[in-house]
Amino acid sequence: MSAGALEFVVTAALTPDQAAVIAETLAGMDPWRTLGYSAAALTGALVALHPDLTRYLALRDGEPQGLVVVRHPWLRGAYIELFAVLPAAQGRGVGRAALEFVESRYRDRSPNLWLLVSGFNSGARCFYEKHGFRPVGVIADLVVTGQDEVLMRKIIRCE
Numbered sequence: 001m002s003a004g005a006l007e008f009v010v011t012a013a014l015t016p017d018q019a020a021v022i023a024e025t026l027a028g029m030d031p032w033r034t035l036g037y038s039a040a041a042l043t044g045a046l047v048a049l050h051p052d053l054t055r056y057l058a059l060r061d062g063e064p065q066g067l068v069v070v071r072h073p074w075l076r077g078a079y080i081e082l083f084a085v086l087p088a089a090q091g092r093g094v095g096r097a098a099l100e101f102v103e104s105r106y107r108d109r110s111p112n113l114w115l116l117v118s119g120f121n122s123g124a125r126c127f128y129e130k131h132g133f134r135p136v137g138v139i140a141d142l143v144v145t146g147q148d149e150v151l152m153r154k155i156i157r158c159e
Contacts, residue, residue: 004061006094008101011055014067018057019046022067025086031118035143045082053081056105058089058098065089068098070106077112077153078102083124099131103156111157119148128152 014022023042026032032042046055052073058066066089069082080102085095103113115133117125125135133152142149 006065006097007059008098009057009059011057012053013049014046014055014057016043016047018064019043022046022064022084022086026084029087031121031124034120035118035147056098056102058085058094060089060094065092065094066098068102070102072106072110075112075114077110077114077156078106080113080115083115095127096131103154107156111155111159113154113156115152116142116149117152118143119150125150125152128154 013019020039020043023039023046026042027037027039046067046069050071052071054070054072056068056070057064058068064086066085067082068080068084070078071081072078083095083098085098106113113133115128116139117128119138129135129152131154133154135150136153137151139149139151141147
C-alpha cells in the first residue's frame with residue numbers, strides 16, 4: 001500500500017490532543033531533549049494563540065509527519081520558530097517539502113527566512129545549509145548555558 005501525498009494544514013494553534021502527542025515526541029528527541037524542554041512546556045506553546053504565529057502541520061494519510069511554526073513579521077522576514085520532522089517521517093522528504101512550502105507562503109511578503117539551530121545539532125545545520133540558509137551569527141548561552149545557537153538566514157526575495 002503506497003503512502004498518500006503530504007499535505008500541510010495551516011492553523012493558528014494545534015488542538016490539545018495534537019499538541020500533546022507531538023510535544024511528547026519532541027521532548028524525547030534532540031534538540032529539545034538536550035535543551036531541557038518538557039512535554040508540558042511544548043504542549044503549552046503549541047496550543048497558545050499569538051497573532052504573529054502560524055503553524056503548518058504536515059500530514060500524510062491524516063497522520064502528523066512534522067510541524068513548522070513561523071513568526072511573521074520578524075526582522076524584515078519570517079522566523080521559523082520551530083521546525084520538526086517526527087522520527088518515523090525522517091529521511092522521506094518531509095523536511096524539504098516543509099521548507100519549500102513555508103518559503104512559498106512567505107516569498108511575496110518577506111525578503112528573508114530566519115531560524116536558529118543549536119550548535120550541537122550538526123545534522124540540522126547541514127540540512128538548512130543544503131537548502132540555502134547561511135549562518136550569520138552565533139548566540140552563546142541563549143537557551144541553555146554552555147550551548148550556542150546559530151542564527152541562519154535565507155534570502156527568498158531580492159528587493
